[in-house]
Amino acid sequence: MAAAEGSGAAGPLFAGLADVSISEDIPVEGEITVPVGSRSPDEDYSTLDEPVRDTIMRDLKAVGKKFVHVMYPKKSSALLRDWDLWGPLVLCVSLALMLQGGSADSKDDGGPQFAEVFVIIWFGAVVITLNSKLLGGTISFFQSLCVLGYCVLPLTVAMLVCRLVLLAGSGTISFIIRLIVVVAMFGWSTLASTAFLADSQPPNRKALVVYPIFLFYFVISWMILTFTPQ
Amino acid sequence: MSAPGAAAGGRSGTAADWGGFEDNMQGGGSAVIDMENMDDTSGSSFEDMGEMHQRMKEEEEEEAAEGEAGAAEEEDGEFLGMKGLRGQLGRQVADQMWQVGKRQASRAFSLYANIDILRPYFDVEPVQVRTRLLESMIPVKMINFPQKIAGELYGPLMLVFTLVAILLHGMKTSDTIIREGTLMGTAIGTCFGYWLGVSSFIYFLAYLCNAQITMVQMLSLLGYGLFGHCITLFVTYNIHFHSLFYIFWLGVGGLSTLRMVAVLVSRTVGHTQRLILCGTLAALHMLFLLYLHFAYHKVVEGILDTLEGPNMPPFQRVARDIPVVSNAVLNTTAKAIALTL
Numbered sequence: 001m002a003a004a005e006g007s008g009a010a011g012p013l014f015a016g017l018a019d020v021s022i023s024e025d026i027p028v029e030g031e032i033t034v035p036v037g038s039r040s041p042d043e044d045y046s047t048l049d050e051p052v053r054d055t056i057m058r059d060l061k062a063v064g065k066k067f068v069h070v071m072y073p074k075k076s077s078a079l080l081r082d083w084d085l086w087g088p089l090v091l092c093v094s095l096a097l098m099l100q101g102g103s104a105d106s107k108d109d110g111g112p113q114f115a116e117v118f119v120i121i122w123f124g125a126v127v128i129t130l131n132s133k134l135l136g137g138t139i140s141f142f143q144s145l146c147v148l149g150y151c152v153l154p155l156t157v158a159m160l161v162c163r164l165v166l167l168a169g170s171g172t173i174s175f176i177i178r179l180i181v182v183v184a185m186f187g188w189s190t191l192a193s194t195a196f197l198a199d200s201q202p203p204n205r206k207a208l209v210v211y212p213i214f215l216f217y218f219v220i221s222w223m224i225l226t227f228t229p230q
Numbered sequence: 231m232s233a234p235g236a237a238a239g240g241r242s243g244t245a246a247d248w249g250g251f252e253d254n255m256q257g258g259g260s261a262v263i264d265m266e267n268m269d270d271t272s273g274s275s276f277e278d279m280g281e282m283h284q285r286m287k288e289e290e291e292e293e294a295a296e297g298e299a300g301a302a303e304e305e306d307g308e309f310l311g312m313k314g315l316r317g318q319l320g321r322q323v324a325d326q327m328w329q330v331g332k333r334q335a336s337r338a339f340s341l342y343a344n345i346d347i348l349r350p351y352f353d354v355e356p357v358q359v360r361t362r363l364l365e366s367m368i369p370v371k372m373i374n375f376p377q378k379i380a381g382e383l384y385g386p387l388m389l390v391f392t393l394v395a396i397l398l399h400g401m402k403t404s405d406t407i408i409r410e411g412t413l414m415g416t417a418i419g420t421c422f423g424y425w426l427g428v429s430s431f432i433y434f435l436a437y438l439c440n441a442q443i444t445m446v447q448m449l450s451l452l453g454y455g456l457f458g459h460c461i462t463l464f465v466t467y468n469i470h471f472h473s474l475f476y477i478f479w480l481g482v483g484g485l486s487t488l489r490m491v492a493v494l495v496s497r498t499v500g501h502t503q504r505l506i507l508c509g510t511l512a513a514l515h516m517l518f519l520l521y522l523h524f525a526y527h528k529v530v531e532g533i534l535d536t537l538e539g540p541n542m543p544p545f546q547r548v549a550r551d552i553p554v555v556s557n558a559v560l561n562t563t564a565k566a567i568a569l570t571l
Contacts, residue, residue, distance in 0.1 A: 116414045127391070133345055134352040135384070207356040211388060219395050226402060 063087045070153045073192035080143050080196060088149020092121045095156045095220075098163060099227055117223070124216040125149060132201060132209050139200035148213070151193035155217065158185035159224045166229060178225060186221035190214055351383040351446060359385050366454035369488035377496045381446040386425070386453020392460050393421045400467040400526035424518055428452060432511050439503035441494060451490055452515075458486030459519050466523060475523055483519045487512050 047055060063086050096117035129144040137144075162178045194210055201209050362385055370377060397417040426449075433448045443451075462478040491508040498504045 113412065116412050119412070119414055130345070131352075131384075131387075134348055136349070136352075204355060208354065208359065208384060212391065215388075215391060215395055219398065222399065 059084075059086065063090075066150050067153055070150045070192050073195045080139070080147065080200075083140075083143045083146035085142070085146060085149065088121075088125075088146065088152065091149060091152045091156050092118060095121070095152060095159055098156075098159045099223060117220075120219060120223075121149070121152065124212075124219070128209075128212045128216055131212050132197065135201065135205050135208055137197075137201045137209065139197065144197065147193055147196045148216070151189045151196070151217075152220065154185040154188040154192070155182075155220055155224060158182050158221070159227075162224060162227065163229075170228065182221050182225045186217055189217045189221075193217075348383070351381060354382055354384050358382075362454055363457055366457045366489055367482070367485045369485060369492045371492060373492070373496050375496060376442060377493045379443070379447040379451055379493060381444065382450050383446070383453070386450055386456070389453055389456045389460060390421050390425050393456055393463070394418050396460060396463050396467065397421065397522065397526060400463065400522075403467060404526050420522075425449070425453060425456070428511075428514050428518075431514075432507070435507050435510060436494070436498075439498055439500070439507050441498040441503070441507060443494070443497055451493060455486045455490045455515060458482045458484075459522065462519060463522055467527070470527075479516070479519060479523070483516060487515045490515065 062082070062084065066084075066087055096114045099117050100114050125145050125148040128148060129139075129141055132139065132144060133141070158181050161181045165174050165177050165181075168174065190210075190213060193213055194206075197209065197213070198206050358380075362380060362382070394417045397420065398413060401413045401417065429445070429448045429452045432452070433443070433445050436443050436448070462475070462482050466475040466478060491512055494508050494511060495504050498507055
């Protein structure tokens, strides 16, 4: 070190660096890999070399777990913690497809169009989220979007039931059955989303946050109830 | 071959002009300063534009310079000075434009990103919203003292969305077909267009008539005024009696209109101003309710025989009764105004 400093001082600035000599007897070799601690598979498993099937299954499992959470709305933060928009997308598309019905090819397209359902769901969710943010809620944008999207699940189920009932026939009894199913599922959706979202709101303003959610699911369920295949 | 000669003559002529100009320029030392400023390299696209412009000028001037073969070396220097002056002028303008544009863009972005700006207008309690909804139906006859208007946007926004939902319902049940658009878009456009458009218009009128009201207060006032519309339309889209609609229209719609008119009257000075402002607002508000009802009303009678024809165009949004009723509207609004004044 002393020799290196001496030569550095003698020459111009930084020129001494080239003169630093490593004595011949030290072999220039060593461990290149970065030393890491005990590697546990839970901590940093690499998803790069796993089969694609595993990746897809893991994501599907996460989506399915959230579906279960919506159907049994406990006070759980799993739906909030790791949000995704796959479930909402699937639910929204399936609901829109079912509502589309046979009116695509018929001239009289009074029924709800695919784009309309899609826009109502996403636009409505965005409006509710912005509203809750404006009222002072402590929830991130996509978390709220995720919860609202997943809570469409009961209504999608109601739509499925309605179509099955409509296959059997359309009369007063069928309408009453559909009415009961849709109202029940509407209540379910609203309660589930309220259970997830209410904690993030200031306690005195819950009613103000719940009203747009109520309106949102009410419009969707009303569309489902009035749906009749052409 | 004569044309190039003429061109060369022209060029020498311009060169002479340049020379004359240079003589003027030589007095001041500005050329040197400009040369110094040539090499500031702040990277803005507007400056690039300026440089491009400058380069084009340079090319033109090079052509001119070719004409005079025996130009002295120092004249080149003078040329550069000239170009520097012009370039700097353009650059200053471009720089200014760039700065203004950047400031506006950053302000818009911060508006978009910063939702906190809107938060004061959403600072309400459920009880307050309830009382305001009820108050929107109770006209207060207190003209001498300016009535209080809460600058709040939660209630109006929710009422507008409710109106959108009710309108969608009405459109669906009336089998309205809208070409080149969706029902959803039409409903949203109608409601928000009315709310924002009429608020801005009345605000403009209020400005002209010297009424003491701000834009947010106007939005809030008109938004809460839509509560009557919501009730009326919700009932009459489901129960189809014309007489019931007219009762609701005059009763509920009239009450909410009267409330807005009373508030506006209390904040305006002068009879003419009051008449203009309140007459416009009352007419617009009542006619809008009429339009919403009849445009998207379920048409039960009278449509069946017209649809018999094979090539009938689909039923468009036709307001059937409006021409007959509009006179009645004007009369009633006039009466209402006369009553309030």
